[in-house]
Amino acid sequence: MIRVLFADKPPNWPRYEGPLSDAIAATGLEAEIVQPGEADPSTVDYIVYSPQGPVQDFTAYTKAKAVLNLWAGVERVVGNTTLTQPLCRMVDQGLERGMVEYVTGHVLRYHLGIDAALAQQDGVWHHDGGVPPLARNRSVVMLGLGALGKACAEALAGLGFAVTGWSRTPKEIAGITCLSGEEGLRAALSRAEILVSILPDTPETTNLLNSRTLTLLPKGARIINPGRGTLIDDDALLASLGVGQVGHATLDVFRTEPLPPEHPYWAHPNVTVTPHIAAESRAETASEVIAENIRRGEAGELFLYLVDRSRGY
Numbered sequence: 001m002i003r004v005l006f007a008d009k010p011p012n013w014p015r016y017e018g019p020l021s022d023a024i025a026a027t028g029l030e031a032e033i034v035q036p037g038e039a040d041p042s043t044v045d046y047i048v049y050s051p052q053g054p055v056q057d058f059t060a061y062t063k064a065k066a067v068l069n070l071w072a073g074v075e076r077v078v079g080n081t082t083l084t085q086p087l088c089r090m091v092d093q094g095l096e097r098g099m100v101e102y103v104t105g106h107v108l109r110y111h112l113g114i115d116a117a118l119a120q121q122d123g124v125w126h127h128d129g130g131v132p133p134l135a136r137n138r139s140v141v142m143l144g145l146g147a148l149g150k151a152c153a154e155a156l157a158g159l160g161f162a163v164t165g166w167s168r169t170p171k172e173i174a175g176i177t178c179l180s181g182e183e184g185l186r187a188a189l190s191r192a193e194i195l196v197s198i199l200p201d202t203p204e205t206t207n208l209l210n211s212r213t214l215t216l217l218p219k220g221a222r223i224i225n226p227g228r229g230t231l232i233d234d235d236a237l238l239a240s241l242g243v244g245q246v247g248h249a250t251l252d253v254f255r256t257e258p259l260p261p262e263h264p265y266w267a268h269p270n271v272t273v274t275p276h277i278a279a280e281s282r283a284e285t286a287s288e289v290i291a292e293n294i295r296r297g298e299a300g301e302l303f304l305y306l307v308d309r310s311r312g313y
């Protein structure tokens with residue numbers, strides 16, 4: 001009998017209780033799922049972890065074979081000095097589909113000029129702007145081609161958009177122009193009519209979009225950031241919006257969350273704030289990923305989605 005600690009915040013337990021028990025049972029393993037305080041930490045085999053949960057010190061979990069994060073982002077745990085166990089991030093089909101829908105929706109909104117249409121219900125026949133170009137004549141750039149960025153890039157390419165992706169290492173993805181490295185970033189930004197950033201928060205990605213890189217964008221570019229707030233230098237973005245270099249930004253993630261009420265983004269006419277709702281792990285599908293990793297741990301196989309702690313994601 002293995003012991004699994006469910007260490008997400010307690011209100012999330014009812015959503016996971018059935019799916020996680022079922023998914024582990026489906027692997028053929030016998031498991032007892034406990035919550036923090038219900039078992040001696042030194043008897044726990046696997047920790048289902050969340051950055052919002054009560055367990056942030058892993059010192060007492062001497063037997064644990066892995067920490068299985070329920071979130072895709074690991075920036076709040078990757079530098080935890082008490083963590084000596086392997087750390088796995090979440091790659092979940094439900095999370096991925098949510099991100100694809102969020103990104104596709106906001107790209108289409110920009111592409112079709114939906115905000116302008118909503119603002120122009122004024123009895124005037126605004127035909128002078130003409131029809132929007134076809135998607136194939138609209139250049140969309142995806143910063144990050146990981147589990148989420150790649151799925152979004154492919155969905156947008158499937159709608160016909162001219163999609164360029166940028167990642168740390170070179171890639172080949174059918175239907176996507178893939179770039180990497182410093183030179184690749186410059187080339188990608190210079191063609192980004194719509195820029196989507198789905199990068200992780202690491203020392204290398206912090207302030208990637210800054211006063212220098214934002215000037216590389218075509219004038220009036222739109223930005224969608226469901227990655228992490230640290231990717232953007234906020235003062236540089238506000239300055240860029242002020243002079244029209246960036247035409248509009250849709251921001252889902254922020255350096256401080258919840259975004260403080262006095263933050264200039266809230267009242268900015270060219271910023272849309274969404275409250276970190278682009279995508280979240282779904283209990284049914286995320287439980288299957290957790291269960292598969294527990295199965296692998298018990299079988300002595302390599303874990304899925306192992307975080308490279310030196311790289312930070």
Ligand SMILES: NC(=O)c1ccc[n+]([C@@H]2O[C@H](COP(=O)([O-])OP(=O)(O)OC[C@H]3O[C@@H](n4cnc5c(N)ncnc54)[C@H](OP(=O)(O)O)[C@@H]3O)[C@@H](O)[C@H]2O)c1
Nearest residue numbers: 072073144145146147148149167168169200204226278279
């Ligand atoms: N807003 C939300 O609701 C929400 C929900 C889930 C996740 N997220 C965010 O989305 C992020 C991405 O998730 P994921 O599952 O797609 O992660 P992932 O699979 O680890 O992919 C990360 C991508 O970023 C690239 N990358 C990392 N560092 C880079 C650098 N210095 N320069 C260029 N490219 C770099 C990686 O390049 P390589 O492929 O070359 O390694 C990879 O393509 C998460 O870390 C999280 O912050 C947000």
